[in-house]
Amino acid sequence: MFVGITNTPRNYAWGSDGAISALLGFEASGAPEAELWLGAHPGSPSRIVGSNDTLLDVVDGRLPFLLKVLAAGSPLSLQAHPTMAQAAEGFARENALGIPLDAPNRNYRDAFHKPELIYALSDEFDALCGFRPAADLRNVLEAVAPEAAAPLLERLTGDESLRGVFEWLITRGEGVDELVAAVSGLSGASTPELATVSLLAENYPGDPGIVISLMLNRVTLKAGEALYLPAGNIHAYLSGLGIELMASSDNVLRGGLTPKHIDVPELLSVLDFRPLPVPYLMPRSPAAGVTVFRPVDADFALLVIEVDAVLPLDGPAIALCLDGEFTLGGASTLHRGDAVYISDESSLDVRGAGSLVIATS
CATH class of the missing domain: 2.60.120.10 (Jelly Rolls)
Incomplete structure (x- = not known):
């Protein structure tokens, strides 16, 4: 259907x-x-x-x-x-x-x-995504703001200190407001981290998240x-x-x-403070023009289709045409901006060219 x-x-x-x-x-x-x-x-x-x-x-x-x-x-x-x-x-x-x-x-x-x-x-x-190792954070701080970040550097003793540093920042502990002001005043965009600080300071002046951003992996x-x-x-x-x-x-x-509600104790209870690399999701390509992003522990997958393909479906799906024209199952033709919910299909025949994304379980 x-x-x-x-x-x-x-x-x-x-x-x-x-x-x-x-x-x-x-x-x-x-x-x-x-x-x-x-x-x-x-x-x-x-x-x-x-x-x-x-x-x-x-x-x-x-x-x-x-x-x-x-x-x-x-x-x-x-x-x-x-x-x-x-x-x-x-x-x-x-x-x-x-x-x-x-x-x-x-x-x-x-x-x-x-x-x-x-x-x-x-x-x-x-x-921004996930905590960077304490050693990397120390390198960033010493490169861009060694004097301004001194109160943070004193607390940064290793990866095990990331939780304490984060809690001190988000609860606006002693010296945090002064630290945020000092870091916000750094000028220039010589590094992605400084560019991010400037962006956040412009949009959320005085927010501890300006400094917290330096604790996180910055990715483009x-x-x-x-x-x-x-x-x-x-x-x-x-x-x-x-x-x-x-x-x-x-x-x-x-x-x-x-400006929305922040529940610090609840946030701390769910956060994973382990330093991890940037969580790139690497795709597989079962056929030319078909790319599949499927996290190993999630209940969804994203398919990106550019050409004719026959796709197995394990459950319901939603397809969205971003470019070109595609016909699904010989019954539903999608043009740019069209979307369709698909149910009761164990296999989906896709005909067309362009860019089609399909979400499925």
Whole structure:
């Protein structure tokens, strides 16, 4: 079964000026365009083309993934997501406390985890992701701001100190405001780290996240590259256009660079402070013109199709045409900006050329 779906970009303040509409050939909304949701999450379920129904009315049970077109015109908040066990426990706990699901201080809006991948569409997609080793952080600080960062360097005794340094910063411990002001005053963009500090200081003056950004891996994806961000990985998208695919959840623990609620104890309970390399998600190519991004421990995969292909499907899927024209199963033809929900298909015959992304479980 093929069901045409659509949606309207969400106008979060950090969104772009018309990038999603330009990508998909829509009329610009006139408001910031941050995320276009394609899925059955109740926060913004896709609408059925030609109907007043949404995908919630069509899907049998819970659709386990959510596909988004994301356009960051300015930096998003520092954030992390819980494991399935943490989400279930937190959701039950906040329900028992009687916290409304739409309350600003609600951490867990559902009982599910939210691992995610980001696939770059723009020539450059900038992000922060995961903690860098303490030795690398020390090298960065001593290179760009040895005097300003002295209070932090004193606390940085090794990888085991990263949690304490982070907690000192995010709780605005003694000397943090002065440190943030000193680091924010650094000029120039001679390194990606300094450029990021300047960007964050401009958008979130006085926020401890300005200094926290130096603790994190700074990465620039090229078009066609992807990151995978599992539970506990602190990250922030800085700028760029991409496809985001995640488990269908809205559980976000924020860690700065936002006016929204920050629950420090809860954030600390989910964060993974282990220093890790940049979490590039390497694809495989089972056939020419077919690229598959499949995290080993997630319940979703992203397929990028450029030519004719026959694809096995393990469950429902959502396809979005970014360029060109494709016919699916001999029954549904997609042009740029068209999207379709696919169910009850164990194999999908794709005919066409251009760029088609398919999210599946």
